[in-house]
Amino acid sequence: MSRGFRAQLAQLLKARVPILYIESHEEQRVLAEIVATARDDALVRTPRAVWTWSATEGLVGPDGAARSGTANPAAVLDAVLRFDDACVVVLRDLHPHLGSAGRPGNPEVVRRLRDVAAALKSGPVPRTLILVSPVLRIPPELDRDVTIVDFPLPTEREIRVVLDSLIAANVTSGRIQIDLDDVARERFAKAAVGLTLHEAENAFARAIVNDGVLDMRDLSVVHEEKRQAVRKAGLLEFVDAGIDLADVGGLETLKRWLAKRDGAWLAAAGEYGLPAPRGILITGIPGCGKSLTAKAVAATWELPLLRFDIGRVFAGLVGSSEQNLRTAIRTAEATSPCVLWVDEIEKGFAADFAGDSGTSARVFGSFLTWMQEKTRPVFVIATANNIEGLPPELLRKGRFDEVFFVDLPTRVERLSIWTVHLDRRLRAPAAAGSLTVDDTLLKELCGLTEGYSGAEIEQVVVSGLFEAFAARRPLVKEDLIRAIANMVPLSVTQAERIGALRAWASTRAVAATAAEDWDSGAGFTGPSTSGGRVVEF
Template sequence: MTTFRDTLSQLLKARIPVLHVESYEEQRVVAEITAVAHDAARVRTPRGVWIWSATHGLVAPDGSRRNGAGEPQAALDAALRLDEPAVVVLLDLHPALGAGGRPADPGVVRRLRDLAAAYRSGPVPRTLVLVSPVPHLPGELAKDVTAVDFPLPTEVEIRAVLEGMIAANTAGGRIRIDLDAQGRERLAKAALGLTLHEAENAFARAMVDDGVLDARDVALVHEEKRQAVRRSGLLEFVEAEVALGDVGGLENLKRWLAKRDGLWLAEASAYGLPAPRGVLITGVPGCGKSLTAKAVAAAWGLPLLRLDIGKVFAGLVGSSEQNMREAIRTAEAAAPCVLWLDEIEKGFGGGAGGDSGTSGRVFGSFLTWMQEKTRAVFVIATANDFEGLPPELLRKGRFDEIFFVDLPTRAERASIWALHVQRRLRHRAVAGALTVDHALLAELAELSDGYSGAEIEQAVVGALVDAYAERRPLRRDDLLRALVNMVPLSVTQAERITAVRNWAEHRAVAATAAEDWDLDARSGAGPGRHGGRPVEF
């Protein structure tokens, strides 16, 4: 993989006159530039590094300051007069170039173009490097300035910061370290996507929180990531406080996900395993697809980012493609993470009609990234309408597997009833004479045949409303009455659900465990009730 130093050395040897590096990490950028400029093996002719900032003016390689070069135009004039091999780094020029909505200074723009021409044809190698936290440049400079990507810190760099902080703070016994080698790797990976300064802040906060650095501090590092994700405006950092055990049923899907926990770690890579790409979960509405996305992020201890496709297509005409690239860049910077696309068919269904091909181009860039991504971004896409799914999305290589979530089996319904009723009975005002035993759960599961998980939850809520109206504990009759008064989706949308099952029969894997499927068939629901291949994991 080509590093920043490799790219910079090529550009310096090619005598590219003006470069632009977008980064908040000025110190890291200057350190990398200095390392390359002083390395004769990389640039043939070593060069001195001059640094200009609005506060210090133009500082020579020996640390002396060039008088009269405090203003941008004066600094560019001084850089233009240099007659020795040099790399001139300008840290604070972006305000004069129109960043932040300000008008660009015509004199500064003109001097930059003059300097680019002079450096390009001069007798000695000289290069000007603009370093700024924003990408804005005036259109007049588009052909004179070459953009250079500066990557965020690698895991090795972040691990070095972590180990240095551990060594500095354990020497005096100020903190206790309760991390094995894998725990340190998880903590360092959790900080990927942060600058070194942000990572150092996150580790420091974790250390002072309770005086112990352990695996639980990954959550504090994720909190630092939340700020970076929020700044992007395209992704939402979702709190994932739901355990996989809180998802009723879907044992086949849960086993598949549990086996892939930690596949982004070095141990799995050394075993020859790639990081998992993701899953597409389709099926009947209200049966736990979105809840599963939240649960897997919590189970794996990874941040959950939600991509709102509507935000990608919002804004100025022509900005959708850039928005998608920015969203992907933000997700990769936060890797390892879980990227959740809810109801993906509403964002990418329907092709490119009516919008001059914008939808098609955005969808195409997303598919290309899905196929070729190398960062540990696990994509969970959920869909209710299989007819709206483009065929390109369903072919192998995009997702590791496609799961179909059907209406819950009898065993799954009993599990869902237990989850929702027992959770409410923890409240003293709700608890009373009601005993949640096997007999009650079996009765409720039998009576709620054809109900989705969401409908069962609403039945529990409806029963609680009745109980609360009379200011008494919850009773069995409340639950039965709520069931009788509800018309489930399997009745109102029977034809639609049948069509969904038929589609999934040979195109998706059943999220329900085979033993639950067989038990439901023996109970009288009939074989073949569930769509999807009954594969065991």
């Protein structure tokens, strides 16, 4: 636990703030910190006895003895008023009596809390009431009487202690094998940041008993524990990537840029004075690998991938959009280090915010502020098809580390894309048959699909397989050629729009394709008319 919480709590106790509210699922950890603070005369000058109350035990004194007749919340509040000594009273089950959305609280309990607040302010001895709850519920009548105190989740150091202790306790038994160096242990601890100590311990224990070996392959168990927290929040989607950057054909400049930032959230990067990378914006022609890259980065970096659907933010009651954004951001930061994928960001943050009473502008402003000031390792990958629809302030340096433009694949990239998709689809013996995928076939297919996107090439393979399946025979080259001939690519149907995208990107974005992949014989995909600055990283 950082010293910040104890210092803040001690300050509030010395100021004799009557009622504090701590929102946390970790009751025992909160109680331990309260006890340590209240008994430390260096922090509070006047040490205070700590009493606790729950609906099952009633009021329990510092000696551990329960006081009869105090299970009722109104009764315990009356008892607090009769205390003559300096004390702190921790109430753990009061939130059901304080109401919730659409349901008022217990009028008697709310009234007594207001009476207690007034009495504690002017009493002869310092007494403080602390409400500890897994949810934040403060009736409007108590808004001015209750002070909220933030209780942070466990730090990486605290989680590392739990991990090391668990490993030490099990290694001595000789029943498990540990294959983690110091850097790997750091990755495990960082992966568990955002979980409670209990959740982190459960995740590590599951990883150990999974196969009797604890190694980097068990990192997915920790990510699974985080998946539960993300699902409960409801605004972000935990995505199983299932691919890595090796499965993305082409885009070598973008891949190199990402490879150099792998592990940049670890302590080794901090020793170089490096901050965690903020993120990238990927724009370009639809179907050329923007979303695929977002998924592949998370898998390659071995980080959780969270998909942020901005449409979910703009839902519900008036004022809930701003709260939804804050909840989504808190969830992402609690899951960090992670990759936050904002797909088609232009549909949520268009340049024109008119017509919604300023809600979109406020949400956008909050998102910009977070992007600029975030300190947690949340790597944002935003994708956009219509970059001109985005407000200019989103594109300036400081929000994203770089803006990349993904163009139609060059001949070299099409060769890689064809290889990836044919290899993946022809693993089934019934589909492969006698088709030989060699350089001659690949070069012929690359020549026939000039101007095709990666998604269109994949669809050509799928269409060819449907032809083969309908005839109940293996795939042959003619199936692929026929599918190519029957498809009208986006480069034809949206030629004007693609030209406008390239014109925009020519001076405002970096080409995701490597310079060595440009092929002067690749028609309009050559360097003279392609969008994006061709640079090296």
